[in-house]
Amino acid sequence: MNLNLDLTDEQKLIRDMVRQFAVKDVEPRAAAIDRTEEMPLDTVKKMAELSLLGIPFPEEYGGAGGDTLSYILAVEELARVCGSTSITLAAHTSLGTYPIYAFASEELRKKYLPPLASGKYLGAMGLTEPDAGSDVMAMTTTAVRKNGNWVLNGRKQFITNAGYAGSCVVAAVTDKSKGHRGISAFVVERDTPGFTIGRKEQKLGLRGSDTRELVFEECRIPESNLLGKEGEGFAHFMQTLDGGRISIGALALGIAQGALDKSVPFVKERKQFGKPIGSFQAIQHKIADMATEIEAARHLVYHAARLKDAGRPFVKESAIAKLFASEVAMRATFNAIQVHGGYGYTQEYPVERYYRDAKLCEIGEGTSEIQRLVIARQVLGRLQP
Secondary structure: OOOOOOOOHHHHHHHHHHHHHHHHHHHHHHHHHHHHOOOOHHHHHHHHHOOHHHOOOOHHHOOOOOOHHHHHHHHHHHHOOOHHHHHHHHHHHHHHHHHHHHHOOHHHHHHHHHHHHOOOOEEEEEOOEOOEOOOHHHOOOEEEEEOOEEEEEEEEEEEEOHHHEEEEEEEEEOOHHHHHHHEEEEEEEOOOOOEEEEEEOOOOOOOOOOEEEEEEEEEEEEHHHEEOOOOOHHHHHHHHHHHHHHHHHHHHHHHHHHHHHHHHHHHHHOEEOOEEHHHOHHHHHHHHHHHHHHHHHHHHHHHHHHHHHOOOOOHHHHHHHHHHHHHHHHHHHHHHHHHHHHHHHOOOOOHHHHHHHHHHHHOOOOOHHHHHHHHHHHHHOOOOO
């Protein structure tokens, strides 16, 4: 294993470019889009112009030809100032685009990857259902072959980017008798008859990202829009989530770092009892804990990304990174509010927004409880009851 932990010159260039963009273009609007719950489409357009929507995909498909770590750095830098913008990028890349790159036929790659990777439109993934969250096997959306088409019926819930996605990767049951081997994956275009976008969710945090239902009613798609082979969908989605967890870890890492970024100048400037509150040991301990845990989370997230780039197993490491970073984000944002005191509880300071945004990281793409199961199974193997 190469133990060189330095970023490459190209990775540093991407990090610095995204940081500049985040501070100049994203941060000034972060509070407003949280308040209005409106996705900033002009910001997404600028992200496309900067090639951020296709970082880890080859140039031949319209991507930037970067690696996973470069993409993770972009997610982290955006999350330092705006979790909503960051998760828009993460869901588009890891969930809406990656499965097509990894599992689709060359025909589908050539059709869908260029507009996705270049940012002509966003991508989304439909997996979760009203009664099928962690329990994927409870999925009820179906796909049936009819006259050279697949006909989809069902409903998906909590789908990020749904209202603005040009294409969605969708999971459906094609043979219920086969269990998880009876789940398949499909690409569905936005304007397909029978496919409608449902209501927008009113959320605790990440309110500037778009989260909606997908509804399929006799939705007919070409037989060729099957990803891979029939019955391979469950495996494809699990592999997709393994990689997606690294991006959620990066989202959590960025939110935590942002909370620390805002706390340090505050405790230096805010005075109580005639001195900066940063001079009090109780405050120093909170800052020290935040800095220590954030640094540890960064090593775990970057390590998982490097393993993926090296083509090495990373299932356990991505789950560890996601679990640890998301829980660090909750502690860091909690402490950020605490050191801000009453100010931290108001919208005058961004730390209350960071606190609300961080919570999704413990839920999305596998709850903390599911991450612990994944990690335990990787360590212990599957134990028979």
